[in-house]
Amino acid sequence: MTRSPATPLPPPKARRRLREAAALTQTQLATRVNVTRATIRAWESGRTAPRGRKREAYARLLTTLAEEDAARRTRSALPPEPTPVLDPVSGPASGPASDTASGPVSDPVSGPEKGSEPEPGSGSEPEPEPVPEPAPEHPALTPAQAFDALYEFSAPALVRQAYLLTGRRELARESVERAFQTAWERWPEVARDRDPVGWVRATAYEFALSPWQRFRPRHRQPEPPPADPGDRTLLNTLLRLGPQHRRTLVLYDGVGLDLPETAAETEASTPAAANRLLHARETVAGRLPALADSRVLHQRLTELASAERLWAAKPTGVRKGGERRARFRTRAAIAFTVALIGATALTVRTAPTHYEPPVSPGVAVRGVPPRVAPGSLSEAERELRQKLRDRLQDGPERLEPRLE
Template structure:
């Protein structure tokens, strides 16, 4: 007992799926390299990073130790950068000015003091600010000591990223608050599922309808995803993002390629309702399914690229390329959306305002999930009994010993084939006549005499 406890405590804990992916990308490692180090396939590593499966046994220990080594190496690099950072105890304004002049030949540094009403006519030479005492004109006051390197102006893309980060933090805080409230109220599994269904189902059915363009398929996909979530509720309840788990299941079912063989899903439904979003919706439906899904997740829902790549089971580079190609295709059809901010706002507005069919109640979804589980359980039991019965019948009727089959006939050569009745010679004819003359019951008949 002590040995097992000691062994389990020595194994490092396994981080979350998003942290696993972050550590691998921070170390600039591919999925194939990690799979080779652990001794599994590339698809298994991708499944571990998306959270669909969890490693067990020795594979878990090896994978956890590898990630711990990556984390330790990254921490060591961070500490090394901080430790080897050059320190200048005499970091005076004159030395900063000297460094700025030496590295980049630019005009004279901006004065930190307020400008004079009249423009300056004197010029400060490089000799005045080289090592030594700084010139009186460039010497800042102790109370307004500022570095010369100013922060660059933020671009539109950085503003979008910061806004997306703030939105994600807000959503995460709301999710954590909801989880804390549910834990404080000690909801039953059915009540927790109903809360999740009421929160995520209306928005999810709009997103799925925007992804497929078919109302019936969108409603069916969302209900099927929640049925699967209720069937695996112990796994979904402890997930870091239950709504994301259900969203991934709904998107997978909606974009399955076998729907094209269904008569009701061959053509998208006619566009009704809002007129402003028809052109954008028609353009989205012309994109490939994975491009459409990536664009909806990133621009429509504001999910980051790493999270989008993890949900679509692709690398961050592949997700980035899909997003860029999708945007290029949309801008080619709709030049008014050439600005990234405008496209982002239109996608968010379309994902929030598109009309979608209503979904069933949470109790009906739970009941359908239970009926489906019972049906497939009975089917599995029936198939198992059928196999057992067939095996028993085979065992009873099978022969208990080996009976060799007769060898097939073979042709014998060298023996002439009979050609009908033979012709009698004189001696045969004489013997025949003599036998006919002897009575049938005489001794000569039984013991013929040779003449």
């Protein structure tokens, strides 16, 4: 018996974009799917995935929202209809203008226009319209070439963004490399994503802001600060912010994302992302009043990230490094599994099949008083013994009921 494949769903970030494009809240969407708001939040963040009938209903609703969004985009892309020229006195223009719109007009000097048909008997044939040449087809890129192109396009900017988050040059480079290695391991998913750069950026930010980085020996010592005093002050101010506030500020004012996209990437609601952004701006403006304007802050963040000499490895080295790490993890998992199976087999082979109680060794007991032989009986004991001997050995007679 074979199981039917699950209904395909868009990525979690795309689900949230479709909902917000339709101007629906999580509560409204939950009501239409007949689930709770917490369930919709878990589906949009990727923590859980719908199953069964809920998955089918959710997929149909997302398909409907995607079609409505595509229709809205198509309507917005259409050119506006030409409006008739209005005469300030008599209304719509008439006469020659309307005649021009209704058909071809012949020039009194040069004759009919090129697009008009010739008169019969004139002997002139219409010139054939030139056939447009087909556009040259670009060869399809291999997965490795597509990965290298994505890396060369976005890696330098991502390294600078990671530097704003961590203040460490080596950690910024390593975070971006780890993110791209993870993307190469899951390349089919990343290649189909609507925003592959956003996918890699979210992974790099998670690695850079991981609290486990503080326990690594190479990251315990501080790195040399920027040479410019203004850049040093701005970087210290950013590092004093909380990780989520810092990430929201860099995404909105540094990268230039919209508020819903920033909220989706930080896995927070739009009001929560707005509150984090306002708090981060207030903190930065409290120490650097000149950066109260968002445009000035964006410019200063760009200058701070561009002033440092940050470099990124070659895409081939990153890809091969990820493959080596994947092979190492696979071999380690296989070795651990084989060792676990061997240990289990050895235990089953050598374990006893029944319980044998252990024999405790003999221990000398000390302090017990020696046995004393019985002595002569006293007069009272003799009388008691004689009295017992004189009594019946079988006890008293048996009582039987009798009729009188």
